Amino acid sequence: MSSEELKQPALTVKNISKRFGGIQALQNVSFNINKGEVVALLGDNGAGKSTLVRCVSGIHPPDGGEILVNDQQVTVASPQDARELGIETVHQDLAVIPDFDIAANLFLNREILHKNPLLRLLGWLDNKAMREQAQISLQRLNSKVPDLTEAISRLSGGQRQAVAIARAVNSGADVVIMDEPTAALGVEQSAQVNELINLISSQGVAVLLISHNMQHVMETCDRAVVLLRGESIANVKISDVTPRDLVGFITGAQRLTA
Numbered sequence: 619m620s621s622e623e624l625k626q627p628a629l630t631v632k633n634i635s636k637r638f639g640g641i642q643a644l645q646n647v648s649f650n651i652n653k654g655e656v657v658a659l660l661g662d663n664g665a666g667k668s669t670l671v672r673c674v675s676g677i678h679p680p681d682g683g684e685i686l687v688n689d690q691q692v693t694v695a696s697p698q699d700a701r702e703l704g705i706e707t708v709h710q711d712l713a714v715i716p717d718f719d720i721a722a723n724l725f726l727n728r729e730i731l732h733k734n735p736l737l738r739l740l741g742w743l744d745n746k747a748m749r750e751q752a753q754i755s756l757q758r759l760n761s762k763v764p765d766l767t768e769a770i771s772r773l774s775g776g777q778r779q780a781v782a783i784a785r786a787v788n789s790g791a792d793v794v795i796m797d798e799p800t801a802a803l804g805v806e807q808s809a810q811v812n813e814l815i816n817l818i819s820s821q822g823v824a825v826l827l828i829s830h831n832m833q834h835v836m837e838t839c840d841r842a843v844v845l846l847r848g849e850s851i852a853n854v855k856i857s858d859v860t861p862r863d864l865v866g867f868i869t870g871a872q873r874l875t876a
């Protein structure tokens with residue numbers, strides 16, 4: 619991807635607002651993520667991060683504002699809409715099915731049907747094709763997972779995370795949103811997930827990362843957007859700030875209007 623293409627916004631949110639009863643969860647939040655950019659979405663508990671992710675991934679309709687994908691205004695009325703628009707979300711619970719094998723999880727909701735027309739009609743799946751493609755997409759992510767027929771329940775946290783990220787990338791997503799991808803992981807597994815994030819961004823995928831871990835943000839992200847009580851109060855390049863600055867924004871001690 620050329621450096622010009624990398625400057626194009628993959629995802630833009632403009633003046634997104636969302637209220638739940640008496641709580642203004644989001645108030646006119648605006649920012650964009652360029653192709654190949656990794657942007658951290660930061661904020662204290664209750665700041666509005668998950669609500670924003672849910673608006674962008676089609677779970678909550680925003681009360682107002684616009685969402686643009688590749689500079690085109692879109693309506694994201696359901697998670698299916700988000701997927702079709704190239705927005706994939708890796709939620710904290712990962713939504714993997716523990717008893718299914720790796721390949722089956724990679725193709726969840728987009729299974730490849732059997733080549734034989736009669737068997738297709740009966741809903742038979744082409745397991746061989748799914749395993750072959752699963753192998754290719756995990757290799758593309760340099761993921762060290764064991765046998766693809768291994769049940770997800772037998773994988774480590776980092777390997778499950780890799781499968782969930784591979785699934786998102788496998789779908790050809792332009793934007794991948796990750797909710798606390800390393801929260802439950804050890805040091806080595808977190809490093810693996812960081813490598814995956816670097817790799818997919820180098821392939822032009824825009825990444826929005828929710829994290830409470832400032833070291834992870836400093837190592838992995840290009841920019842940070844900070845929410846405070848539903849408002850965006852900072853939009854900064856990581857190379858311009860220290861972890862202390864970020865904590866200052868999160869707690870509201872420092873403010874820098876986006």
Ligand SMILES: Nc1ncnc2c1ncn2[C@@H]1O[C@H](COP(=O)(O)OP(=O)(O)OP(=O)(O)O)[C@@H](O)[C@H]1O
Binds near residue numbers: 643661662664
């Ligand atoms: N479905 C809902 N119904 C009512 N209030 C909600 C709902 N979802 C979120 N809220 C409220 O909106 C505000 C923002 O919540 P949100 O979950 O987006 O914050 P967050 O930044 O993701 O926090 P955390 O880091 O704790 O996950 C909070 O006050 C929360 O209680």
